[in-house]
Amino acid sequence: xxxxxxxxxxxxxxxxxxxxxxxxxxxxxxxxxxxxxxxxxxxxxxxxxxxxxxxxxxxxxxxxxxxxxxxxxxxxxxxxxxxxxxxxxxxxxxxxxxxxxxxxxxxxxxxxxxxxxxxxxxxxxxxxxxxxxxxxxxxxxxxxxxxxxxxxxxxxxxxxxxxxxxxxxxxxxxxxxxxxxxxxxxxxxxxxxxxxxxxxxxxxxxxxxxxxxxxxxxxxxxxxxxxxxxxxxxxxxxxxxxxx
Numbered sequence: 001x002x003x004x005x006x007x008x009x010x011x012x013x014x015x016x017x018x019x020x021x022x023x024x025x026x027x028x029x030x031x032x033x034x035x036x037x038x039x040x041x042x043x044x045x046x047x048x049x050x051x052x053x054x055x056x057x058x059x060x061x062x063x064x065x066x067x068x069x070x071x072x073x074x075x076x077x078x079x080x081x082x083x084x085x086x087x088x089x090x091x092x093x094x095x096x097x098x099x100x101x102x103x104x105x106x107x108x109x110x111x112x113x114x115x116x117x118x119x120x121x122x123x124x125x126x127x128x129x130x131x132x133x134x135x136x137x138x139x140x141x142x143x144x145x146x147x148x149x150x151x152x153x154x155x156x157x158x159x160x161x162x163x164x165x166x167x168x169x170x171x172x173x174x175x176x177x178x179x180x181x182x183x184x185x186x187x188x189x190x191x192x193x194x195x196x197x198x199x200x201x202x203x204x205x206x207x208x209x210x211x212x213x214x215x216x217x218x219x220x221x222x223x224x225x226x227x228x229x230x231x232x233x234x235x236x237x238x239x240x241x242x243x244x
Contacts, residue, residue, distance in 0.1 A: 008054075008055075008238065013055060013057055016052055016057045016058075016061065016239070017052075017057045017058075017060045017061035017064065018061065018064075019061065020044070020048045020052060020057070020058050020060075020061025020062050020064075020065065021061040021062070021064035021065040021068065022065065023044060023061075023065065024041070024044045024048070024061065024062045024064075024065025024066060024069070024086070025065040025068045025069050025072075027041045027044060028041050028065065028066070028069040029069065029072070029073075035211050035214045035215050035218070036207065036208070036210075036211035036214075037208070037211060038171070038211045038212060038214075038215045040215060040218060042086065042089070042171060042174065042215050042219070043167075043215065043218055043219040043222050043223075044062050044065070044086070044090075045059075045062050045086045045087075045089045045090035045093070045170055045171075045174065046090075046093060046163070046166065046167040046170055046171075046216075046219035046220075046222075046223055047219065047222060047223050047226060048061055048062040048090055049062070049090045049091070049092075049093035049094040049097065049166070049170060050093060050094075050097060050163060050166065050223055050227065050240070051223065051226050051227055051230050051239060051240060052239045052240075053094050053097035053098060053239070053240055053241040054238060054239050054240070054241050056091065056094045056098070057239065058090070058094065058239075059087070059090040059091045059093070059094040062086060062087070062090045063083065063086065063087035063090060063091070066082075066083035066085075066086040066087055067083045067087075069083070070082045070083040076189070077178075077181070077182060077186040077189055077190070078178070078181040078182070078186055079185075079189075081181055082181075084177050084181065085174045085175070085177045085178045085181075086174060088107065088111070088173055088174065088176075088177045089170040089171055089172075089173045089174030089177070090170060091107075092104050092107060092108065092169065092170050092173040093166045093167070093169065093170040095107075096139065096142055096143050096146050096166060096169070097146060097150065097166075097240075097241050098241050099143065099146070099147070099241075099243070101139060101140060101142075101143035104139050104143075104169075105136065105139050105140070107173070108132075108135065108136045108139065108172075108173055108176060109136060111173065111176040111177060111179075111180055112129070112132055112133070112136070112176060114180050115129075115176065115179045115180045115183050118180060118183035118184045123194065123195065123197070123198045124183075124197060124198045124201045125198065125201075125202070127205070128198070128201040128202050128205040129179070129201070129205070130205065130209075131172060131205075131208070131209035131212070132172055132175065132176055132179075134172075135168065135169045135172035135173065135176075138165060138168070138169055139169055141165075142162070142165045142166055142169055145158060145161070145162040145165060146162060146166070147243055148162075149162040150162075150240065150241065150242045150243060151242055151243050152242055152243075154227065154228075154231060154240075154242070159224055159227060160220055160224050163219075163220045163223050163224055163227070164216055164217065164219075164220040167215075167216035167217075167219040167220050167223070168212065168213060168216040171212040171215055171216055171219075172212060175208070175212060182197075183197070187200075227240065
């Protein structure tokens with residue numbers, strides 16, 4: 001069973017979530033580089049979800065920061081719901097960290113199904129979203145890796161590949177949420193018809209996956225040392241959910 005921390009003062013929990021919210025907001029405003037269409041600020045959803053997985057504090061903070069940024073600058077494609085992409089990506093990773101794999105799988109499957117039946121009849125061939133289906137299939141093995149990696153003593157050999165896999169899954173769920181919002185109304189905002197949407201997905205079916213994999217690598221390189229730093233500090237080591 002995952003470690004629990006029921007003695008942490010609510011004010012401390014709020015402070016930790018607020019720190020992640022502030023970091024997400026600041027980095028969203030800052031002119032960070034992008035890899036293709038994916039802004040590197042997406043690494044925050046991975047960092048928050050893993051290094052502050054207890055009580056979903058990190059994911060909650062990242063989501064709050066995304067909401068604040070969306071109020072400051074609404075998404076050009078998704079308007080007021082633009083925060084959902086980072087929020088759902090981060091919460092999916094945290095669900096795996098707290099051993100709730102079936103909820104994570106259900107969330108990803110629902111996002112995929114809703115995209116294909118979204119208003120506007122978005123006719124996108126399934127093969128063009130191959131990486132999304134791959135991410136869903138990887139959720140179960142990722143949960144196995146989490147169990148083996150995040151124990152009372154974190155497995156050093158497995159940590160980086162586990163974080164990388166979690167990052168890839170979270171970023172793909174982020175993209176699934178974006179696809180859904182685009183299929184519901186986003187395409188209309190850029191002046192294309194539903195019939196033209198399929199043609200937009202097919203040429204980038206592999207390039208888009210490569211971009212998310214690249215961001216997942218960046219996220220893993222940033223998150224792994226932070227995991228060790230948090231674990232080494234007795235004051236905050238409880239932030240990372242671990243098994244026994």
